[in-house]
Amino acid sequence: MFPSLSLCVLALLLVSQQGSGIRWLALSTSNQHINKTQQCKMLPGLVSSQAQLCRTNLELMQTIVQAAREVKKTCQKTFADMRWNCSSIEAPKYLPDLERGTRESAFVYALSAAAISHTIARACTTGDLKLCTCGPIPGDTPEPGYRWGGCADNLHYGLLVGSKFSDAPMKMKKKSGSHANKLMHLHNSEVGRQVLKDALVMKCKCHGVSGSCSIRTCWRGLQDLKEIAMDLKAKYLSATKVVHRPMGTRKQLVPKDIDIRPVRENELVYLQSSPDFCTRNEKLGSVGTQERQCNKTSSGSDSCDLMCCGRGYNPYTEKVVERCHCKYHWCCYVTCKKCERTVERYVCK
Ligand SMILES: *[C@@H]1O[C@H](CO)[C@@H](O)[C@H](O)[C@H]1NC(C)=O
Ligand SMILES: *[C@@H]1O[C@H](CO)[C@@H](O)[C@H](O)[C@H]1NC(C)=O
Ligand SMILES: *[C@@H]1O[C@H](CO)[C@@H](O)[C@H](O)[C@H]1NC(C)=O
Numbered sequence: 001m002f003p004s005l006s007l008c009v010l011a012l013l014l015v016s017q018q019g020s021g022i023r024w025l026a027l028s029t030s031n032q033h034i035n036k037t038q039q040c041k042m043l044p045g046l047v048s049s050q051a052q053l054c055r056t057n058l059e060l061m062q063t064i065v066q067a068a069r070e071v072k073k074t075c076q077k078t079f080a081d082m083r084w085n086c087s088s089i090e091a092p093k094y095l096p097d098l099e100r101g102t103r104e105s106a107f108v109y110a111l112s113a114a115a116i117s118h119t120i121a122r123a124c125t126t127g128d129l130k131l132c133t134c135g136p137i138p139g140d141t142p143e144p145g146y147r148w149g150g151c152a153d154n155l156h157y158g159l160l161v162g163s164k165f166s167d168a169p170m171k172m173k174k175k176s177g178s179h180a181n182k183l184m185h186l187h188n189s190e191v192g193r194q195v196l197k198d199a200l201v202m203k204c205k206c207h208g209v210s211g212s213c214s215i216r217t218c219w220r221g222l223q224d225l226k227e228i229a230m231d232l233k234a235k236y237l238s239a240t241k242v243v244h245r246p247m248g249t250r251k252q253l254v255p256k257d258i259d260i261r262p263v264r265e266n267e268l269v270y271l272q273s274s275p276d277f278c279t280r281n282e283k284l285g286s287v288g289t290q291e292r293q294c295n296k297t298s299s300g301s302d303s304c305d306l307m308c309c310g311r312g313y314n315p316y317t318e319k320v321v322e323r324c325h326c327k328y329h330w331c332c333y334v335t336c337k338k339c340e341r342t343v344e345r346y347v348c349k
Pocket of ligand 3: 295296297298299
């Protein structure tokens with residue numbers, strides 16, 4: 001036996017097993033309608049207990065597929081102005097990057113946990129899930145002019161069922177992934193769900209003669225996932241590096257530099273520092289910023305200086321079509337012409 005080969009195989013096995021925590025995101029590529037229990041074992045990325053949940057709650061799977069798509073779309077939109085643009089979700093071969101316990105994996109786990117519960121809670125409201133209904137009507141009486149009505153998002157059910165599914169890989173008895181990584185992923189998933197709980201807000205609809213809004217019907221509804229992702233991005237930027245060390249009788253995650261305090265419930269934590277994502281390094285999950293678009297007038301993370309890591313940038317021109325010369329006609333419509341305009345854009349060298 002060639003020792004280097006067996007080592008290599010071992011390393012591959014370790015990577016693929018550790019990768020199981022959010023492998024269910026691969027469901028975003030599933031285009032079949034899941035309506036037979038036999039399909040559960042063929043679905044990509046599920047650990048055994050998730051496949052079991054699939055068999056006992058088949059109806060839920062379409063909602064989970066939708067959640068996986070939402071995670072991918074929302075992550076990439078939220079990070080479009082950053083060097084790391086959530087490309088790890090796109091290319092399965094970069095998935096191991098998300099298992100190294102970096103700040104980026106902290107964000108993806110938190111967003112995934114929030115998204116799955118968000119999607120389930122909403123599916124209860126829309127009637128896509130028959131096992132649940134609207135959330136409860138709040139016990140407190142609203143202000144005068146307001147009354148409870150409508151259909152609340154069923155956050156309670158979303159959290160219950162969503163966490164059961166998304167935490168399943170980290171709760172497996174089998175030795176897969178390090179204990180420290182599992183603790184990290186569980187913690188960050190919980191942070192995601194906490195942000196989701198804070199996103200349950202009062203939404204109202206106006207009633208009354210010709211829009212007078214003399215009475216409002218209100219319910220508790222969740223903000224859109226992109227708002228939740230923005231909150232999590234702020235937490236990503238201020239995430240705390242932790243180490244795995246004995247605290248009392250068991251090993252726990254504690255802040256690395258200021259280890260006199262326990263980890264806070266509302267902060268994202270990570271174990272491994274990230275690369276700067278400037279250059280291509282497949283092993284570290286970095287695709288580099290070459291050819292990325294940058295903004296010459298911005299002073300933020302999408303500025304050409306920061307995005308291109310000082311390598312400089314190339315201009316190119318692009319034609320954009322816009323509505324112009326708009327005219328208002330009495331009554332009541334607007335007509336516009338189409339104008340073409342040339343804009344200068346920049347990509348990193
Ligand atoms: C399951 O879904 C497939 C594909 O959409 C459809 O052709 C089939 O009739 C469905 N079966 C049942 C039992 O609903
Ligand atoms: C992320 O950046 C890479 C490298 O520049 C690029 O190929 C990819 O299309 C980008 N992904 C998204 C979703 O913008
Ligand atoms: C570039 O950044 C400026 C300032 O933040 C912003 O107003 C502008 O819309 C951005 N341009 C593009 C093409 O994103």
